[in-house]
Amino acid sequence: MDAKMDRLRRRREFLTAARGRKWAAPGLVLQAHKRGDTDPLRVGYTVTKKVGTAVTRNRAKRRLRAAAAEILPSLGKPGYDYVLIGRTGTLTRAWPDLLEDLRAALARVHSARRSVSPQGGKADKQRPAKNVEK
Template sequence: MLARENRVVLPADFRSAVRRGRRLGSTSAIVHIVDHHSTNPTRFGFIVTKAVGNAVTRNRVRRRLRAVGRELLTEIGTGKDIVIRALPGSPEVDWDTLQAEITKTIHRGVTTR
């Protein structure tokens, strides 16, 4: 579980990240990254719609994405909001592939700015 300080929870923050953030894609997710250039902790938010599957499937995908975010917290630094939107094919992707894709996509977005 991500700590409360590391989660995007307000709808306005989700909207801001999706509208203003840098958009990067992979085969299983779309990642939106906003760099606030501050010392606030990095926060993750997850969007998993009904297009991904039923409630059990969506919750499993969300848990997997949270686990990836938790692992990346120490590597990314501070002051970023990262919103990950799962795509419909994400439940079929195995854990190692999903982790590698999301990690690569986030590192690409964080380092090129």
């Protein structure tokens, strides 16, 4: 836990991270975006109202912060922005399972495989262009 982890604070930083690679696990969703520099990694946390009341959301964020403090110094990469998004499973998941979710998510977003798309694995659903003849 010696590595310095700066926090994402501005909305723009969160939106930029959302354009990066994503991986959803039962306990959390991880978004990762490579900044292109070698500065220390930065991390942000968010939990929506869908998860519960303010007390519940704050408890979920505390669990995410503790998991990040334990895992990111060893598995996170410098020059990356990470956003950990809390889910309903963040509170109910056993601690070792939550840590494993974060490890697996980091492995997936840093893998060379392209199965993790910028859209979070969603299929491209564009309509074909209509033929317009003149």
